[in-house]
Amino acid sequence: MIFTDLKVLFFANTDWYLYNFRRRLIDSAGEHFGTLACVSPPGPFGQKLFEEGFDWQPLPFRRQSKSAMLRSSLASRRFLSRLIDDFQPSIIHSFTLTSILLTWMASLGRDCVRINAVTGMGYAFTGQSFKHRLLRLGLRPLIRRALNSKDAWTVVQNPTDQATMLEQFKLDPARVRLIPGSGVDVDRFAPASRARSGSGLRVGLLARLLHDKGVGEFIEAARALHEQFPQVEFLIAGDPDPGNPAAIDQRTLARWRGLPNVEFTGHVDDVPSFLNSLDVFVLPSYREGLSRSLIEAGACGLPLVTTDVPGCRDVVDDGVQGRVVPARDGRALADAIRTLLEDEHLRQQMGRAARERVVREFSDETVNEATLALYREVLAERAARP
Structure with missing residues (x-):
């Protein structure tokens, strides 16, 4: 009608x-x-x-x-x-x-x-x-x-x-x-070729710069993995949200920007291109309605690492589309990311499963x-x- x-x-x-x-x-x-x-x-x-x-x-x-x-x-x-x-x-x-x-x-x-x-x-x-x-x-x-x-x-x-x-x-x-x-538009958010391997891998987070998006835990994981994977880049795409009670203060952001393996890209206009430049997508959020960024990353065929909280665990089954870890646990997050960095076949397998689920459900x-x-x-x- x-x-x-x-x-x-x-x-x-x-x-x-x-x-x-x-x-x-x-x-x-x-x-x-x-x-x-x-x-x-x-x-x-x-x-x-x-x-x-x-x-x-x-x-x-x-x-x-x-x-x-x-x-x-x-x-x-x-x-x-x-x-x-x-x-x-x-x-x-x-x-x-x-x-x-x-x-x-x-x-x-x-x-x-x-x-x-x-x-x-x-x-x-x-x-x-x-x-x-x-x-x-x-x-x-x-x-x-x-x-x-x-x-x-x-x-x-x-x-x-x-x-x-x-x-x-x-x-x-x-x-x-x-x-x-x-x-999400599964034609716009679709997998692209990923020719990188070994030390040239990239791990990314796409979110507003808020504590409850798990940015601090992402930074903790990047620090923990730097010695084992010195050439792996950890990218954070997103803007500050100064009106939000969970906003990260500028002093903390300035300190994090000094880390050798972390890059803050700021706002990205072409989100599919950003996602397709990554090899692993991470969202360590404390809670979501239903995570748009996880769904977009899954549509691009990325393996996903996220937290066992509402709105995140509803997108990722642990061991299928990626890994699910406890919230507010940077060490567990680092371990999950490490598993994917060490196994190209697992990244590809979980990325395919993520894409299939997004097309089917989201x-x-x-x-x-x-x-x-x-x-x-x-x-x-x-x-x-x-």
Whole structure:
């Protein structure tokens, strides 16, 4: 069924996320629905959406300080309320807990379906400090109200988050869907020739420069392996995220940049080329919704080394597509990387298995069709009401 007279509003808390992770979904939705609009804080990727013909609206929102965040949240709510009144969306699809809370508050009293995509539990729910436990106490009742409100549906990316959401927020299981990630273009992310061997190998990490992405453990592993593999390069691709509580401070980054076998590449525009320059891909994250970088690397036929946490272990079976090690354990990480550096046949075998799994389970075609099927389901349910 094609709902040509209906409208969909996409909202994320970064323009980068909308463009890089949901661009293909927005395209697919445009083929089935009448009108689309996209909202995010301002940035170059939002401008790209606009230049490519999408109705993109920059949202007044800042994360840099608590006072600025409070003021911008109030401004964002007013902005979203006006936009919802003007655009009259049939569906609002929000990504991340921050966006979910803002759209819930902004859409109170409005007649629209909200698809709440929980792309990860967020630092407030993964941090273990007293401050984070206190923050959880305050946020939990708000999130419960937002997710259980009228015409709200919840999408999670891994089974652990699904169980957590059902238990902590008392959700109706009939209104919760497990859709694995945002999907990747398996034609764009595809294996290329790897002619290197022996000492010329490259091990890479693609992530924001955050402690909870396991950057410190990656550095620890690089140090531990340098004596045995002095010519192996360890590459870290990604930007700092100064507004994030888990951001790595500049002094620490400067110290790490001085290591002889570690290179910080910064942001990379051509991610497939970066991945295909590697021989092993590593993500030692503390928790993910469903790791996009692991899926992209797997699509490129790379063996994967990751941690035994939600959103990572759901992509890699230990001993099949790569190795799975305990989180926050740099020594175990080094041992897993060593195993792959020493065995070319194993790298090739695990890389093939990683590619096969991504094509089978995590392609954007598979994920986007599941999302559009949910749109059709919720709209059909509304249409059937007396």
